[in-house]
Amino acid sequence: MVIPAPAVAGSGGSAPGSVGDVRRSNLALVLGRIAEFPRGAHPSRAQLAAATGLTKASVSSLVLDLLDAGIIREIGFNPQGRGRPGVGLELNPGRAVMGMEINVDYISAAVVDLAGKVLVREVQERDNRNSVDGPVLAALAVLAARVRGAAGGHGVEVLGGGLAVPGLVDPAAARVLTAPNLGWAGVDLDLGALLPEAPLGVALFNEANAAALAELRHRPDGASDFLFVSGEVGVGGGLVIGSELFTGPGGHAGEVGHIVVDPDGARCSCGGTGCLETVAGQDAIFEAAGIGPVEHSRSAAMAKLLQALDARQPGALAAVERAGRCLGIALASTARVVNIASVVLGGHFAVLEPWLRSPLLESLQKYAPGRYAAGQVSVSAVGESGALLGAAGSVIRSLVEAPHKLLA
Amino acid sequence: MVIPAPAVAGSGGSAPGSVGDVRRSNLALVLGRIAEFPRGAHPSRAQLAAATGLTKASVSSLVLDLLDAGIIREIGFNPQGRGRPGVGLELNPGRAVMGMEINVDYISAAVVDLAGKVLVREVQERDNRNSVDGPVLAALAVLAARVRGAAGGHGVEVLGGGLAVPGLVDPAAARVLTAPNLGWAGVDLDLGALLPEAPLGVALFNEANAAALAELRHRPDGASDFLFVSGEVGVGGGLVIGSELFTGPGGHAGEVGHIVVDPDGARCSCGGTGCLETVAGQDAIFEAAGIGPVEHSRSAAMAKLLQALDARQPGALAAVERAGRCLGIALASTARVVNIASVVLGGHFAVLEPWLRSPLLESLQKYAPGRYAAGQVSVSAVGESGALLGAAGSVIRSLVEAPHKLLA
DNA sequence: CCCATATAGTTCAGGCAATAAACTAAAGCT
DNA sequence: AGCTTTAGTTTATTGCCTGAACTATATGGG
Numbered sequence: 001m002v003i004p005a006p007a008v009a010g011s012g013g014s015a016p017g018s019v020g021d022v023r024r025s026n027l028a029l030v031l032g033r034i035a036e037f038p039r040g041a042h043p044s045r046a047q048l049a050a051a052t053g054l055t056k057a058s059v060s061s062l063v064l065d066l067l068d069a070g071i072i073r074e075i076g077f078n079p080q081g082r083g084r085p086g087v088g089l090e091l092n093p094g095r096a097v098m099g100m101e102i103n104v105d106y107i108s109a110a111v112v113d114l115a116g117k118v119l120v121r122e123v124q125e126r127d128n129r130n131s132v133d134g135p136v137l138a139a140l141a142v143l144a145a146r147v148r149g150a151a152g153g154h155g156v157e158v159l160g161g162g163l164a165v166p167g168l169v170d171p172a173a174a175r176v177l178t179a180p181n182l183g184w185a186g187v188d189l190d191l192g193a194l195l196p197e198a199p200l201g202v203a204l205f206n207e208a209n210a211a212a213l214a215e216l217r218h219r220p221d222g223a224s225d226f227l228f229v230s231g232e233v234g235v236g237g238g239l240v241i242g243s244e245l246f247t248g249p250g251g252h253a254g255e256v257g258h259i260v261v262d263p264d265g266a267r268c269s270c271g272g273t274g275c276l277e278t279v280a281g282q283d284a285i286f287e288a289a290g291i292g293p294v295e296h297s298r299s300a301a302m303a304k305l306l307q308a309l310d311a312r313q314p315g316a317l318a319a320v321e322r323a324g325r326c327l328g329i330a331l332a333s334t335a336r337v338v339n340i341a342s343v344v345l346g347g348h349f350a351v352l353e354p355w356l357r358s359p360l361l362e363s364l365q366k367y368a369p370g371r372y373a374a375g376q377v378s379v380s381a382v383g384e385s386g387a388l389l390g391a392a393g394s395v396i397r398s399l400v401e402a403p404h405k406l407l408a
Numbered sequence: 409m410v411i412p413a414p415a416v417a418g419s420g421g422s423a424p425g426s427v428g429d430v431r432r433s434n435l436a437l438v439l440g441r442i443a444e445f446p447r448g449a450h451p452s453r454a455q456l457a458a459a460t461g462l463t464k465a466s467v468s469s470l471v472l473d474l475l476d477a478g479i480i481r482e483i484g485f486n487p488q489g490r491g492r493p494g495v496g497l498e499l500n501p502g503r504a505v506m507g508m509e510i511n512v513d514y515i516s517a518a519v520v521d522l523a524g525k526v527l528v529r530e531v532q533e534r535d536n537r538n539s540v541d542g543p544v545l546a547a548l549a550v551l552a553a554r555v556r557g558a559a560g561g562h563g564v565e566v567l568g569g570g571l572a573v574p575g576l577v578d579p580a581a582a583r584v585l586t587a588p589n590l591g592w593a594g595v596d597l598d599l600g601a602l603l604p605e606a607p608l609g610v611a612l613f614n615e616a617n618a619a620a621l622a623e624l625r626h627r628p629d630g631a632s633d634f635l636f637v638s639g640e641v642g643v644g645g646g647l648v649i650g651s652e653l654f655t656g657p658g659g660h661a662g663e664v665g666h667i668v669v670d671p672d673g674a675r676c677s678c679g680g681t682g683c684l685e686t687v688a689g690q691d692a693i694f695e696a697a698g699i700g701p702v703e704h705s706r707s708a709a710m711a712k713l714l715q716a717l718d719a720r721q722p723g724a725l726a727a728v729e730r731a732g733r734c735l736g737i738a739l740a741s742t743a744r745v746v747n748i749a750s751v752v753l754g755g756h757f758a759v760l761e762p763w764l765r766s767p768l769l770e771s772l773q774k775y776a777p778g779r780y781a782a783g784q785v786s787v788s789a790v791g792e793s794g795a796l797l798g799a800a801g802s803v804i805r806s807l808v809e810a811p812h813k814l815l816a
Numbered sequence: 817c818c819c820a821t822a823t824a825g826t827t828c829a830g831g832c833a834a835t836a837a838a839c840t841a842a843a844g845c846t
Numbered sequence: 847a848g849c850t851t852t853a854g855t856t857t858a859t860t861g862c863c864t865g866a867a868c869t870a871t872a873t874g875g876g
Contacts, residue, residue: 018834019427019861026863046824055864060825077872083823084871225657239745241657248747249633249649255744260737260775263670271777272740329668330741332680336663337647337745339656367668369679426863427832434834454853466834468854485843491852492842 023062024404026054030062034072034089035400039115044078044086063089069406070095071114071399091115096151097399098161098195099392100144102136103207104128104181104233105298109144110385111151111158112392114399116217120150121385130183133176141194148195159399159406160200162391163191164210166232168252171204180269181233199406203395207387208254208346209245212238213397214382214390215344221378227340228380229256229327231347233298234269235277239338246338257281259330276330280323282348288319302348309355317355324356328363335371343372346380353379431470432812434462438470442480442497443808447523452486452494471497477814478503479522479807499523504559505807506569506603507800508552510544511615512536512589512641513706517552518793519559519566520800522807524625528558529793538591541584549602556603567807567814568608570799571599572618574640576660579612588677589641607814611803615795616662616754617653620646621805622790622798623752629786635748636788637664637735639755641706642677643685647746654746665689667738684738688731690756696727710756717763725763732764736771743779751780754788761787 033051037043043051049059066072070092078086091114100109105128110121124143128136140163148158167179176187191202205213212228215238219226224243230236235257239246247253257277258270265274278284286292286301289308308316331343345353357377364372382389399406441459445451451459457467474480478500486494499522508517513536518529532551536544548571556566575587584595599610613621620636623646627634632651638644643665647654655661665685666678673682686692694700694709697716716724739751753761765785772780790797807814 019430019832019863020834022427022430022833022862044824056825057827057865058863061862078824079872080823082821082873084825086824246746250747250749253745253747255747258744258776259741260669261671263737263775272775274775329671333667333738333741334745336666337661337742338654339658339661339663341658367671367680367682368666427834427861428863430833430862452853463835464854465836465856469833486853487843488852490844490850492854494853 024402026052026058027062027065027403027407028401030054030059031066031071031400031403034066035091035114035396037090042075042078042088042090044088046086047078048089065407066403069403069408071403071406091400093117094156096156096158097200097392097395098144098148098151098158098198099388099390099395100140100161100163100194100202101207101210101388101391102128102140102163102165102182103387104166107136107140107143108385108388109140109147110388110392111147111156112389112396113156114396116393116396118389119154119156120147121388122147128182133184133187133189136182137189137194144194158195158198160198160395161195161202162205162210162395163189163194163202164205164207164387164391166207166234166236169204169206170251174204176204200395200399203391203398205387205391205394206236206238206252207232208236209238209247210388210390210394211346211380211382211386212240212254212344212390213245213394214386214388215346215380216240216243217389217393218381219344220381223342225340226342226344226376227254227256227331227334227338228344228346229331229349231280231282231345231349231352233282235281239340241338241340256330256334259333261326261329276326279326280349285319285323285348285352288322289313289316291316302351306351309352320352320355321359323352324359325363327356328360329367331360332364332368332371335368341372342376342378344378344380346386350379350383432810434460434466435470435473435811435815436809438462438467439474439479439808439811442474443499443522443804445498450483450486450496450498452488452496454494455486456497473815474811477811477816479811479814499804499808501525502564504564504566505608505800505803506552506556506559506566506606507796507798507803508548508569508571508602508610509615509618509796509799510536510548510571510573510590511795512574515544515548515551516793516796517548517555518796518800519555519564520797520804521564522804524801524804526797527562527564528555529796530555536590541592541595541597544590545597545602552602566603566606568606568803569603569610570613570618570803571597571602571610572613572615572795572799574615574642574644577612577614578659582612584612608803608807611799611806613795613799613802614644614646614660615640616644617646617655618796618798618802619754619788619790619794620648620662620752620798621653621802622794622796623754623788624648624651625797625801626789627752628789631750633748634750634752634784635662635664635739635742635746636752636754637739637757639688639690639753639757639760641690643689647748649746649748664738664742667741669734669737684734687734688757693727693731693756693760696730697721697724699724710759714759717760728760728763729767731760732767733771735764736768737775739768740772740776740779743776749780750784750786752786752788754794758787758791 045059049056073092075088078088093113096111096113106125108123111119168177174189174191176184178185208230228238237254237256239254258275260274261276262274266278268275268278453467457464481500483496486496501521504519504521514533516531519527576585582597582599584592586593603610616638636646645662645664647662666683668682669684670682674686676683676686
C-alpha cells in the first residue's frame with residue numbers, strides 16, 4: 001500500500017490541492033503586499049491588483065475578507081492625480097502580537113501592533129542563571145499579563161506571541177533542548193499559559209534566530225541574505241536566506257559559535273575543540289583580556305573591557321583582535337558552505353565593532369578573498385531588543401502568510 | 409507606484425494564483441507519486457488517490473492528461489486480492505533524457521529513460537586540461553549525437569539533457585564562471601547545440617551538485633539530508649537538504665573544499681589560506697605522500713598511492729590520515745552551519761575510505777561530538793558516473809515537477 | 817457650472833477544476 | 847450463479863478567478 005498523506009498539508013500552504021487553496025494563497029499574496037508596503041504609504045485595491053497580477057474583482061473580494069476578519073483596515077484616501085482616489089489599506093493597528101524574551105540577566109515583553117509599531121515594552125531584571133524553568137515562566141506570565149493589560153488600555157487586541165530563548169529549541173514541541181547559560185536542558189514549556197485566550201498561541205524561537213529576523217525587518221539596506229552573528233555569553237547565529245530563516249534539516253543551522261577556528265585550541269562547553277566560542281564568546285574575551293568576574297555582572301565586565309580598550313591596554317586589544325581574526329575564519333568557512341556574502345554583527349560584537357572590524361576584514365581577506373565586500377560587514381540595526389522584536393515580528397509574519405487562520 | 413509582478417511566478421509552481429495553477433500543481437503531485445514508487449511496483453489510480461488525498465475522479469482526469477502527453481503509460485494489472493484489479497501506471501520508458509559530463513580526463517554521455525534506467529552510455533577519453541571550450545563542446549556534441557542515435561534505435565525519444573562540469577556555474581545563464589581544472593573562466597556555453605530539437609533543452613550543473621543528486625536517487629538508506637563530498641583534483645561538495653539541492657543565495661553553497669581547516673596552512677588556488685583542498689585534494693595528497701606526477705595521469709598516481717598504502721608506507725599513511733583528520737574538521741564546522749548529520753564520500757575519498765575512515769571519525773568525535781552517528785559517514789552508492797546520472801536525473805526530476813510543460 | 821476624461825471599485829456572466837455521490841466494470845468467494 | 851469488494855467513470859454541485867460592463871468619484875478645460 002501507499003503511505004497515505006493529506007491532499008494539502010497545512011504546513012506552508014505551498015502545495016495547492018483544491019480550489020480553496022487558491023483562495024488561501026491569494027489572501028496571503030494580497031496581505032503580503034499590503035504588509036510590505038513602505039510605512040506611511042497605503043496601497044489601494046487597484047494598486048494591489050497591479051502588484052499581484054490578480055484582477056481588480058478578485059482583489060476586492062479578497063480585501064473584503066481581510067477587512068471582515070479585522071486583519072486590515074481602510075485608511076484615508078489615496079489621490080492618483082486624476083480620477084477617483086483609491087482607498088488606502090493597512091494592517092490593522094488595533095490588532096497586535098506580543099514578543100517575549102528570557103535571557104540570562106532579564107525577562108522582557110513587548111506588544112507590537114501588526115504594522116510593526118512597539119506599543120508597550122517592559123524589561124525586568126532577573127538572574128536566570130542555573131534557574132528552574134517553572135518560576136521563570138511564572139514571572140514572565142505575570143509580566144506578560146501586565147504588558148497585555150497596558151496594551152488593552154490602548155484599545156489593542158493581542159492575537160498571539162513569540163518567546164525567544166538563548167538556546168537550542170524545538171519549536172514544534174515547545175521544548176528547550178539545551179540552554180547552557182540558563183542551565184536548562186530538555187525542558188518542556190507550557191507556552192499556552194503565557195498568553196491565555198490568544199487565538200494564535202505562543203511560538204518558541206531561538207534568540208539568535210529571532211534577532212536575525214528582526215534584522216531582516218529593520219535592515220536599512222533591505223538585505224535578504226545575511227548571517228546574523230549574536231555575541232552573548234555564547235556565540236549564536238541566525239542565517240537568513242531569501243528573506244527566510246534557514247534552519248537546516250534538524251532546525252539548528254547557523255550555529256557559527258561552534259565552527260572550528262583553531263584545531264589545536266581549547267575545549268568548548270559543547271564538547272568540541274577550538275570552537276569560535278572559546279575565543280570570541282564574552283567570557284572568553286574577558287578572560288583573555290585579564291578581566292575577572294566583576295561581581296557576576298557581565299555588563300560591568302563589558303564596561304571594564306571598553307575602558308581597557310580605550311586606554312589601549314595591550315592585553316585587551318590582543319584579546320579582541322584575536323576574536324576578530326577567528327570570527328573572520330568562521331565567516332570565511334560559512335561563506336563557502338552556505339554561500340552567503342553579508343554579515344550583521346550583534347551583541348557584544350556590535351559593541352566591540354570598532355576594534356573588531358579591521359582584524360575581521362583582514363582575516364576575511366586572507367581566508368576567503370573576494371567573498372565579502374567591505375560594506376557587507378555591518379552592525380545590528382536593532383540592538384539589544386532584537387530577539388524581542390524578532391519574536392514578535394515572526395508571529396506577525398506567520399499571520400501575514402496564513403491569514404485564513406483568522407477568517408470566520 | 410507599485411512594482412508590478414506577475415500573478416503567479418512560473419518559478420516553482422508553488423504559489424497558485426488562479427484555478428489553472430491548481431491543475432498544474434496536482435499534475436505534478438500525481439506524477440511525483442508515480443515517479444517515486446518503488447521500482448517494479450506500479451501504482452493504480454485508486455492508490456494514487458489514496459496517496460495524494462485527491463478524489464478518484466480527479467486522479468483519473470489528471471492521469472488522462474499525463475497519458476495523453478506520453479509522460480506515463482499503463483502497464484499490466486495490479487490485483488488487490490478481491491475486487492477489480494487496478495491498472496498499473498509508470499513513467500513512460502519510451503521517453504528519455506540525456507546526461508552529459510565534461511571532466512578533466514574525459515567526456516561522456518548517457519541516455520536514461522524516465523524510469524531511471526540507463527539505456528546507452530559512452531565515455532570518451534579526452535585531455536581537457538587547459539582546453540578551449542569550443543572544441544570540447546563540439547566533441548561532446550558529436551558524442552551526444554551518436555548516443556542519441558543509439559537510443560533512437562531502441563525506439564526512445566530524448567526530451568532534454570543535463571550537462572555536468574567541474575566548476576562553478578550559473579545555470580540560468582548557461583555560463584561556466586570558473587573551472588580551474590579545465591582552465592575555463594567566464595565561458596558561455598551554447599547548450600542548445602548539444603541536443604537540437606529536444607523540447608526541454610539542456611541544463612547546466614556543477615559536477616559535485618549533480619553527483620549529490622544522483623546519490624539522493626540511489627542511496628540505499630533513502631536519506632534526504634546529507635552532504636556529498638566530491639574528492640577530485642579539487643574538493644567539491646553538494647548539499648542535499650530536504651531532498652533538494654541547497655545552493656545558497658549565490659548558487660554555490662556546499663563548497664566544503666574551501667573551509668578553513670588550518671589557519672596557518674598553505675595558500676590555496678582560490679586565494680585563501682589553509683583550505684581543506686590544500687590538504688585533502690588529490691594533488692595535495694599525492695604530494696604529501698611523496699608521489700610525483702606519474703606521466704600526468706592521475707589514475708596512475710592513485711594506483712601508486714593505493715600500492716603504497718597497502719605496503720603501509722608511513723608517508724602515504726600519514727598523508728591520508730591528515731586528509732581524514734582535516735576532512736573531519738571541515739565536516740564538524742559544516743554540521744554546525746547547516747545542521748547536517750550525514751555525509752557521503754565520493755571521488756577519491758570513496759577510494760581511500762578504508763584508510764580515511766578512522767581518522768575522520770576520530771576527528772568528528774573531537775570537533776563535533778554527537779553530531780554524526782558512525783553510520784552516517786558512508787561511501788557513494790553511484791561511483792564515478794554520479795555526475796552523469798545526476799545531471800540526467802535532475803532533468804527527469806524537473807520534468808516530474810512541471811509536467812504541464814509537455815502537455816498539448 | 818458643466819461636461820469630458822481618467823481612475824477606483826463593484827456587479828455579473830462564464831469557465832475551469834475539484835468534490836461527492838451514484839454508477840459501471842471486473843475481479844474473488846461461496 | 848450471485849454476493850461482495852475494489853477500480854474507475856459519469857454527473858451534478860461548488861468555489862474561485864477572469865473579463866467585461868457598470869457605477870462612483872475625482873480633475874480640468876471651456
